[in-house]
Amino acid sequence: MARTAGGIDPARRRFLESAAxxxxxxxxxxxxxxxxxxxxxxxxxxxxxxxGALADERAFLSACVRCGLCxxxxxxKTLTLAALGDxxxxxxxxxxxxxxxxxxxxEDIPCVKACPTGAxxxxxxxxxxxxxxVAVLVDTENCLNWLGLRCDVCYRVCPVIDKAITLxxxxxxxxxxxxxxxxxxxADACTGCGKCEKSCVLPEAAIKVLPLHLARGAxxxxxxxxxxxxxxxxxxxxxxxxGLPQRLPEAKP
Amino acid sequence: MSDAAPVRTPNLKARLPVAQRARQLxxxxxxxxxxxxxxxxxxxxxxxxxxxxxxxxWIVKGTLASSMTLNVLPLTDPFLLLQSLVARHWPExxxxxxxxxxxxxxxxxxxxxxxxxxxxxxxxxxxAHWLHARLGLGKGWQPKPNxxxxxxxxxxxxxxxxxxxxxxxxxxxxxxxxxxxxxxxWAFGLVAAVFLxxxxxxxxxxxxxxxxxxxxxxxxGSKSLVRVVAPRRxxxxxxxxxxxxxxEPHVITPALRGAGKGVxxxxxxxxxxxxxxxxxxxxxxxxRFSHRFDKREERVAPSAEAIRLSAPQGEPDLRGTT
Numbered sequence: 001m002a003r004t005a006g007g008i009d010p011a012r013r014r015f016l017e018s019a020a021x022x023x024x025x026x027x028x029x030x031x032x033x034x035x036x037x038x039x040x041x042x043x044x045x046x047x048x049x050x051x052g053a054l055a056d057e058r059a060f061l062s063a064c065v066r067c068g069l070c071x072x073x074x075x076x077k078t079l080t081l082a083a084l085g086d087x088x089x090x091x092x093x094x095x096x097x098x099x100x101x102x103x104x105x106x107e108d109i110p111c112v113k114a115c116p117t118g119a120x121x122x123x124x125x126x127x128x129x130x131x132x133x134v135a136v137l138v139d140t141e142n143c144l145n146w147l148g149l150r151c152d153v154c155y156r157v158c159p160v161i162d163k164a165i166t167l168x169x170x171x172x173x174x175x176x177x178x179x180x181x182x183x184x185x186x187a188d189a190c191t192g193c194g195k196c197e198k199s200c201v202l203p204e205a206a207i208k209v210l211p212l213h214l215a216r217g218a219x220x221x222x223x224x225x226x227x228x229x230x231x232x233x234x235x236x237x238x239x240x241x242x243g244l245p246q247r248l249p250e251a252k253p
Numbered sequence: 254m255s256d257a258a259p260v261r262t263p264n265l266k267a268r269l270p271v272a273q274r275a276r277q278l279x280x281x282x283x284x285x286x287x288x289x290x291x292x293x294x295x296x297x298x299x300x301x302x303x304x305x306x307x308x309x310x311w312i313v314k315g316t317l318a319s320s321m322t323l324n325v326l327p328l329t330d331p332f333l334l335l336q337s338l339v340a341r342h343w344p345e346x347x348x349x350x351x352x353x354x355x356x357x358x359x360x361x362x363x364x365x366x367x368x369x370x371x372x373x374x375x376x377x378x379x380x381a382h383w384l385h386a387r388l389g390l391g392k393g394w395q396p397k398p399n400x401x402x403x404x405x406x407x408x409x410x411x412x413x414x415x416x417x418x419x420x421x422x423x424x425x426x427x428x429x430x431x432x433x434x435x436x437x438x439w440a441f442g443l444v445a446a447v448f449l450x451x452x453x454x455x456x457x458x459x460x461x462x463x464x465x466x467x468x469x470x471x472x473x474g475s476k477s478l479v480r481v482v483a484p485r486r487x488x489x490x491x492x493x494x495x496x497x498x499x500x501e502p503h504v505i506t507p508a509l510r511g512a513g514k515g516v517x518x519x520x521x522x523x524x525x526x527x528x529x530x531x532x533x534x535x536x537x538x539x540x541r542f543s544h545r546f547d548k549r550e551e552r553v554a555p556s557a558e559a560i561r562l563s564a565p566q567g568e569p570d571l572r573g574t575t
Contacts, residue, residue, distance in 0.1 A: 022403040025396075030407035036422045037415035061417040062340035065333045065348070066427065067319035068435055072305070083437020084428050092318075092421060092431055116319045116327055117337065118345035 040090040045211055047088040047095040048132045048192060050079055051103065052112040052124035055131070055212065063119035066092030070111035070120060076104045079111060098194025098209045103132060105159050105193050128160060133192030134215035135165070135185045139206040146206075148172045148180050154196035154207050155183050163189035165196065183207065187216055271386075271497045272534040279536065287529030294370040299433065306434055316430040317371070318421070319351060327351035330427075332405075332469035336412040336420060356473055364474015368460060368467045369528035373429045377444055378460045381451035382500075394455040398503055398524060401468035408465045425459075426466060461500045461524075471523040479527060480545045483508045483518040488537040488553040495531035495540070505531065509539070517548040 008016075041057050050070050054060040071079040071094050078101045082089040089095040094111075096103060105127045112120040124130060135154075137143060144151035145167070158165045165183055172178040183196075185207075194209045209215075229237045275284045282289075302320070305311040314321045319329040329351030337344055359367055368375055411419040421427060425443045432440035447459045460467055483489075486509050495509070496502045504522030511518070532540040 018397060022397070022400060025400070026403035026407035029404065030411050033408070033419055033422065034411045034415050037411060037417045037419050040422055041415075041417065058416045059342065062337060062342040062412075063344065065318045065329065065337065065418060066421050066431065067315040067329075068431065069315045069319065069321060071435065072311075072314045081431060081435040083432065083435070083439060084443065085439030086437065090417075090422075092427065114314075114321070116321075116329055116345060116347035116351055117334075117342070118348070119342075122345055 043090070043095075043211075044088045045214055046097055046099070046208075047082075048098060048103075048194065048209060048211070050074075050094050050096070050111045050120055051105075051109055051127060051130035051132055051191070052115075052120040052122070053132070054119060054121060060119055061090060061093070063117050064093050065117055065119075067116065068092075068094070069114040069116060070094050073110040073114040075106065075110065076101060078103050096194070098133075098192075098197040099205060100198075102194035102198040103130075103191075105130070105191060128189075128191060130191040130193075131212060132194070133209040133211050134187045134190050135192065135194075135196050135207055135209050136215050137183055137185065137207045138210075139202075139204075142202055143183070143206040144201070145181050145183050148174060148178055150181060151201060152181065152183075153199050153201055157195045157199045159193060159195060160189050160191065164191070269492075271494050274492065274536040275494065275534050277536075279538075284533050287533050291370055291528060292376065295373065295376060298371050299373065299430075302430065302434055316427055316434060317373075318427045318430075319348060326354070328355050330466070331356045331473065332466050333418060333421070333427075335469070336409060336418045339409050339413040340416045340418060341413075359470055359473045359477065361478055362474075363477045363479040363525075363527040364470045364472065364523060365467060365526040366474070366479070367470045368464075369526035372426055372460075372467075373433075374425050374444065374447060374464075375460065377448050378451045378457070378500075381448045382457060385452050385456055386497075390453070390456070392456045393453065394458065396455070396458075396462045398462060398501065400462050401465060401471075404463050405465035405468045420465060424466065457500055467526075475523045476545075478544045480543060480547070481508075481520045481525060481527065481529065481531060481540050482543040482547050482549075483520070483539050484541065484543075484547075484549050484551050485537060485539045485553050486510075486512060486518050486550070488551075489539050490537060492536070494534045494536070498530040498534050500528065501525055512550075518550055519543075519545055519548060521545060 041061060043057060049060065054063055066081070068081045071081045078096045079094045080096060082091055082093050082095060084091040088097075107127060109124060109127050109130075112122060112124055115122070137146075137154075140146045152167065155161065155165045155167055163186065165185055167181040168184045170180045170182055172180045192209045192212075196207045197205045197209050200207050226237070272284055301313045301322075302316070305314060312323060317330060318333055319327070321327055327347050327350055329348045331352045334344060334348055334352040337348075408420045423443065425440075425447050428440040428443050431437065451458050451460075455462065489509060495505055499505055501522065501524040504520050504525040507516050507522070508518050508520045527542075529540075529542060532538075532542065
């Protein structure tokens with residue numbers, strides 16, 4: 001006769017044991033996998049996602065099935081599929097490195113069209129609205145234009161020239177008699193294609209495309225710019241207040 | 254001592270190397286037909302994918318995760334899409350259509366035919382099993398066949414909790430395909446790990462006990478049509494060769510041994526991979542491919558050959574010595 005431990009029917013006992021083993025084993029293996037999944041959400045800043053990629057990395061990793069169809073349809077071989085063990089981005093996900101091959105901003109955006117899951121959002125139809133990142137002139141000490149020379153390469157190659165990058169004329173304080181043409185990025189127009197970073201003539205680019213969260217600050221929600229409000233209002237926001245009282249010492253009575 | 258020697262006993266033939274009798278009686282092709290066709294199918298699928306990157310002939314783009322054939326036929330792995338859904342992403346129509354086509358195909362034809370006829374890990378674990386048998390290693394860790402559903406549940410739970418497609422972090426199937434089609438050597442480490450696991454840790458461990466992708470295809474094909482049937486089960490001489498080659502031997506028993514219990518000679522277990530290896534190695538041609546409603550049974554007397562080999566012939570009879 002089968003022994004009954006603790007009065008439990010042996011068949012029931014076997015079932016409970018095997019169920020417990022299954023659940024515990026699955027939980028243990030699942031925890032390891034979950035830790036891996038958490039770690040895999042990290043991405044190096046130089047790994048830029050294709051146009052239309054869901055901005056939140058977690059959202060992107062919930063959508064991208066890592067099939068490589070976007071990579072295949074990129075006519076300029078810009079996109080790379082991260083290999084297993086590639087530390088730049090989660091294994092199997094697409095990315096590009098601006099300094100190697102930047103995005104050529106195809107008008108028909110074939111990579112987005114190829115994406116079966118919507119990890120690259122199909123609502124992106126105008127490539128000029130892409131936000132792969134934002135160019136930032138990170139090294140003003142080495143940028144030739146900042147030094148007072150006329151390099152201008154990043155400005156010239158910009159596909160959204162005069163909107164995403166402008167040259168702002170400033171007085172060259174070093175010589176006292178020349179101008180500096182300062183490359184200035186306007187984040188609202190910059191697509192993050194990386195052509196500026198690719199073509200920077202320095203051995204290490206002075207202008208780099210960074211992911212949005214690194215490149216940009218954020219204005220507080222309640223901030224209002226007086227001059228914008230005045231423009232909107234077609235006059236002073238608070239009627240009757242034309243200027244602030246004069247507080248200079250010599251103005252004292 | 255008559256010719257009515259009981260057939261269902263351990264017999265001489267069971268001590269011969271697996272499939273040796275079949276090869277002597279049926280020849281090389283009939284003993285290896287489905288195995289060869291299966292390898293051709295696995296290689297053919299890979300070749301369709303490889304023609305693009307190697308020769309610029311783009312028949313199929315993408316990987317086994319999701320692909321586009323001749324710019325018209327989208328295919329997406331249903332288990333991947335399921336993970337994506339529980340990770341709270343609602344996919345574009347293309348992926349849904351692709352997964353629906355794959356789902357419909359395997360639900361109709363044979364769920365785990367994916368494992369036997371498409372998956373690139375199958376030749377790897379088959380090789381591990383072959384070497385395992387050659388080296389005469391022990392079974393090792395043998396979890397229950399339903400362990401795969403616990404693994405599948407765990408993968409879906411992790412996908413939901415972390416909001417990512419969790420299994421893609423370690424999935425050797427898509428990793429192998431990506432490595433072959435897009436490069437990257439580390440993935441082969443993953444494949445080697447599966448090989449070593451199957452060889453030394455757990456016989457038939459990965460594909461037959463743990464893989465959640467196979468589990469998912471098994472569930473999809475629970476009611477699929479194409480089945481291995483055993484219409485000549487009366488001719489079975491208990492050589493056990495089919496059990497030796499079957500990756501999921503528990504599916505054979507009801508069909509092969511169920512005559513007394515009134516069970517039809519159809520392998521209905523959802524774990525059956527429709528590999529057809531049992532058809533190959535059976536010297537008595539007990540099995541063949543048919544459909545799930547094919548309950549026909551042939552009346553056959555055991556062949557003289559089978560009776561001769563089944564007889565004790567001076568070998569010690571082990572029956573009743575327990």
